[in-house]
Amino acid sequence: MLNQGRWANAVLYLVEHGGERWVVKDFAARPWLVRATIGRLFVAREHDALHRLQGIAGVPRDPFRLDAYAVAYRYVAGNTLTRSTLDGRYGEFFSDLERLVQQIHSIGLVHLDSRNSRNILVTDDARPVLIDFQSHLGTRRMPRALRRWFEEYDMAGVYKHWARRSPDTIDAARLEHLQAMNRWRRFWILRGYLGVRKSRPLE
Ligand SMILES: Nc1ncnc2c1ncn2[C@@H]1O[C@H](COP(=O)(O)OP(=O)(O)O)[C@@H](O)[C@H]1O
Ligand SMILES: [Mg+2]
Structure with missing residues (x-):
């Protein structure tokens, strides 16, 4: 198992x-x-x-x-990103992961669960593999703005892991992308509490 x-x-x-x-x-x-x-x-x-x-x-x-x-x-031999340390070679791994998510988007699909580091595998030769597509959406027939928003949501998941694990190798534009998405997330999490403010640690 x-x-x-x-x-x-x-x-x-x-x-x-x-x-x-x-x-x-x-x-x-x-x-x-x-x-x-x-x-x-x-x-x-x-x-x-x-x-x-x-x-x-x-x-x-x-x-x-x-x-x-x-x-x-x-089966993909390797480990989940949750458990892998990648021997510190995060920079290359995350730009590979970014490219992988872009390829998936260009086929017309968004993953929507990339924030979960158990859905990202690190192969034995330090390549990313994305798994768990049960919550994906097809984007081909979506209005363009909505499609772009979902794609940005996916990519913010990638940048969340990148910023946490390798803050020295992520650039300002990607950090800004992540922060913009986190502002959205805070907005809808607060709405979920029906106006009751809860302080949450920044992700
Ligand atoms: N192809 C695979 N190769 C190696 N491990 C896998 C593979 N697919 C899933 N796993 C392992 O199983 C776990 C759960 O898989 P996942 O598809 O994310 O199921 P769930 O929908 O329950 O989250 C993953 O976190 C990973 O540890
Ligand atoms: Mg999963």
Whole structure:
């Protein structure tokens, strides 16, 4: 088992078959209501996104559906960004990650969960791989301004990790992008509390 997850998450398994390693992301173990609703939906969404993105280095390869509740794709040897230190070689890693997110955007998709460092893998040769596309959106038919806003939201996730882990290698323009998005985030988080102000640490 790679990841147990909570009640609304899939269970992730590492499966070895014929000498090849695969990840199986599976909602089968979840209560039927979860499995039959978000399970089905997320598995279909994850498969669709990965399928569309094949050909980009930096996205798990060879996705396929096992059944209605499970999707499989190639295992990526490495670590999550949460746990990797990259031996301090962050600058190159984050500009690679920025390029990867731009490529994903140019295909017509936004990830929307790049702020979570468990969704970013660091391969053994220090390359970024983005995983977990179950909350993605297709952007092809979006109004241009909305598409741009979602793309900026994704990129702010990249810059959040970059600024935290390697403040010396991120430039002023990228920091300003991150700060502009954080102003938005504070606005909608406050609205979520129905006007009750809570002080939150800056992210
Ligand atoms: N292709 C992969 N290679 C290696 N580890 C993976 C891979 N896919 C997922 N994982 C591991 O499983 C965890 C959860 O996967 P994820 O797709 O983000 O599921 P969830 O939707 O539950 O967040 C990741 O944080 C990572 O540790
Ligand atoms: Mg995830």
